[in-house]
Amino acid sequence: MDHLRELRNRLVRAILAIFVATVIAWAFYDQILEFLTHPYNEIKPLLKERGIDSEIVITGIGGAFTFQLKISLVAGILLSSPVWLWQAWAFILPAMHRNEKRWAALLTATGAPLFxxxxxxxxVVLPKAIDVLIGFVPDGVDNLITGAEYFDFIVRMMLVFGVAAEIPLVVILLNRLGVVSGRQLASSRPWTVIGVFVFAAIATPSTDPLSMLFLAVPMTVLYLIAEVIARLTDRRKSKAAPAELADDELSPLDD
Structure with a gap:
């Protein structure tokens, strides 16, 4: 019952933090909307020069309210993430050993900046991606983008790039667990690089090669860095491990 009460209290604190952050985001809705629409507004004059009329519209009687609520809620979840992440961390922390706490803290401290x-x-890539996708609009046809569609596109792009940036962390974790070695990572490097570019081509919503390269090149560099770290870790482990004896070699006996 003590654990259930603690879980209830931490859930209440997390929900309150999200609610307060959502109210704050609602108050700064204009600034948040300007930040989100900046990539679109940046390429809109270029589309105009090519004869493409494009506008972001909100449909429905309650569409504007729903759109503002959705943006405020997502922004509130992001703003309050240190609070609710800490509540989850504080609930799990007492059940972890010292070594597990150290590795969990290291993974959190590394994973958050990568994401x-x-x-x-x-x-940064969004303006180019939007320009390419809207560029397929044929002559004589206007392009209308609903606010919800535009917001979903931005969130999807950021999530894809953020999750892709976590790949080196996963590689290092698998190496620490003994699943893969640095030598195996090096031998499979060509196929991994090909897989990275295929993933980037599929994951990026736009079809232009520039957006794909913006995702694939950093992923490849991060993978190579993870491979170097894995090889250094394996070398340190081999030095720390006791020397193995041959089958016909006697082990020294202690007096």
Whole structure:
């Protein structure tokens, strides 16, 4: 019952944090909307020069309210993430051993910046991706984008880039668990690089090679860095492990 009460209290704190952050995001809705629509507004004049009329529209009587609520809620979840992540961490922490706590803290401290960096890279690529996709609009046809569709596109792009940035962390974790070795990573490097480019081509919503390269090249570099770390880890493990004896060699006996 003590554990259930603690879980209830931490869930209440997490929900309250999300609610407060959502209210704050609602108050700064105009600034958040300007940030989200900046990639689109950046390429809109270029589309105009090519004869493509494109506008972001909100449909329905309650469409504007639903759209603002959705953006505020997602922004509130992101803003309050340190609070609800800490509540989850604090609930699990007492059940972990010291070594597990250290590795969990290291993975969290490394994974969060990697995800944020991937999402930031997606935001940089967004104008080019939007330009390519809207560029398929034929002559004489206007392009209308609903607010919900535009918001979903941005979130999907940032999630794909953010998750892709976590690949080196997964590789290092598998190496630490003994699933793969640095030598195996090196031998499979050509196929891994091909797989990375195939994944980038499928994951990016746009069809242009530039957006694919923006995702594939950093993923490849991060994989190579993870491979180097894995090889250094294997070398350190081999030095720390006791020397193995041959089948016909006697082990020294202690007096």
């Amino acid at each position: 944020v960096g991937g999402a930031a890279l997606a935001y």
